[in-house]
Amino acid sequence: MNKLNRMCLAAGALLLAAQPAWAETITIAPGDGAQERLQEALILAEPGDEIVLEAGRFALTDGLSLDVDGVTVRGAGMDQTVLDFSNQMGAGEGLLVTSDNVVLREFGMENSKGDGIKSKGADNIVYYKLRVEWTRGPHEENGAYAIYPVESENVLVDSVTTIAASDAGIYVGQSKNIIVRNSVAKYNVAGIEIENSYGADVYNNLAVNNTGGILVFDLPDIPQQGGRDVRVFENIVVDNNTRNFAPEGNIVASVPSGMGVMVMSHFNVEVFGNVFAENATGNVLITAYPNETEDADYNPLPVNILVKDNIQGRAGYKPAMRGGEMLAAAFGGTIPPVTHDGNGSDIVVQDGVPVLSLGFTKPAQPFTEAQPSVVDLSGDADKPLMLKPIVLPEAMEAVVKQ
Template sequence: MIRTLLVATALCLSAPTLAKTITIDAGADAQERIQEALILAEPGDVVALGAGRFDLTDGLSLDVDNVTVIGAGMDQTVLNFAGQLGAGEGLLVTSDHVVLRDFAIEDSKGDGIKSKGADNIVYYQLRVEWTRGPHPENGAYAIYPVESKNVLVDSVTTIGSSDAGIYVGQSENIIVRNSVAKFNVAGIEIENSVGADVYNNIAVNNTGGILVFDLPNIPKQGGREVRVFDNIVVDNNTPNFAPEGNIVAEVPTGMGIMVMSHYEVEVFDNIIAENGTGNILIVSYSKGQDDPNYNPKPIDIRIFENKHGRAGYKPAFPGGEQLKAAFGGAVPPIIEDGTGENILIGEDVAILTLGLTTPGQSLSEAKPALSQGATEPFDGRQLKPIILPQAMEDAVK
């Protein structure tokens, strides 16, 4: 009896209650107040962060399904992690049906916002930024959903990531749209994922604008069915500042859109210009690997109806300067390494093939030559648009 009384007076979390809004204002003890709200929130609740700057001392995390975290705007509500002492990211989400919107994460020590195994997650009108600009000691990823099904990244701004601004990895059914990625190593990266639409984004001043990669020795591989369209991918000439060892450290400075060892990629209707190495690069994974389940080649890649501006005027790869001279001052805007299968290119610009025959072959064995694309423009749209659950679309209306 005594025990029962005690328990009754303790916090009772599992009893169903009406959804509520928990409001947290800026001020002292932000760490404990926000983290406690994120832990005690119940499904259906809204955690509302007031305008102002919140100084955090550790990472924050959310592990309750169906919670919305909303601020007063990506420039009004700022979660600042300059004084962070622990945790690998600013905010970690590990629950499903979560909506994050209208706030900013600044200067986290590791990643900005990571969601892992978090299905049906919505990132909307967020800003994640390292305020000192490009720097190798900035965190790797600004927006980082991984191992998730149904991912929507909409109207976010990412600045200064030392790896990728928007990185979606090992996930399926993904939309990244209406977002801005600037001064990151990679602006937007889709990696080891199945089914992604990347559209209406602006990737500018990164090292590489948009990357579609599939890597070996990862539980989820066989990346396929990615559409990259209606994006503006311009002036991605920020010198690569990624720590070596990471795959994006291999991305040549001045890259527009890069596809590496992937199935079924469509790149169309983009405006791609002022990228010093090239507008589009299609290559195999070239490092040594002995993963028997891995396909290192790009297969079934369709490039069409893009608008190309100037490119290849400052090629940042070995032998680039000689090639540039050989081609009269600029390397062709589209480059493929020659190892891919069923690569269809229907653009009215020059295409350079490096003439390699097997993935991993040394560049010194390259036999660069102009390559013949499709003889006429074609419509390569074969993949179906990504459709997300309606509740996710409703969350951003």
């Protein structure tokens, strides 16, 4: 090689060095030994590296894990590259990420025995154009969560598809600063669930054919509680009438089939600009935590919840909540599209629709003490939206522009 060529190559390399100079691309093909080859790459990766999964099916027998910061795992598309866990023999999830600044993009995962992709304590994580699915459809023995970031700060879930999780398709728990957008959740028990988290924007998603479309919950007896500041807007939440197939004991097992958006014991939630239709129990339910708890630090009530400017399509025609049949009969076959259990404070609904109040005066009251009535929760004046948009680090937003 002559000197001039070498100089040109060196200059080219410098120009390309947007990633750290030592960043490598490691390409993994499906086929024999995929489990070992892929896991080895995940272990030996260095920060800045990209692990490329070629198109095809990767037959995997054990959970994968990534514990190196700054690694991208990229497939050839959510239907082209498939991590197939149908024969999984161990571990609690398909892929576990425990490092920061990780990007997971453009691959699919099928039939993991526990959760699909879990990231724990993994800050600045991006889930982009992924598909996590249990291919037999709704089933009690499907894994709980398809996409499962927990205890993390700065979470971006963008353009993913989740299908048939027995708990939640997209579940963000005990985290801070979260965006879930442009995604599809279908045939899960909960389509999208934000739980015990601080600051989330959930927008431009399609939640269809779940038991409940979008849930915003705060639960007792877990390390981070006092969930607050969640905006659910400009989503399409329709036809969420799949039977509840969550195993008893999990909080989502208490979600009535036919639910659009459900807010449980939470601070500062804004539900606006969504399209709701054909949710047989109701488009929106605002409720206290339904169980007894001895957790003295826990607030079981919904506080400062604003429902505004949504398109309220047909709902409430077959309510499956406690006492639903009786309520429907009492209201001439169809209950109002928005229900409030009566608990909490600063509950405002400005959608031009009547609201069914169950008239409870404290959490965990037996249904026999309900005092159902139609109420007007629109308040005296137009209540402005107050919560600020979630802003993620620029590097995370840059990922989805590539």
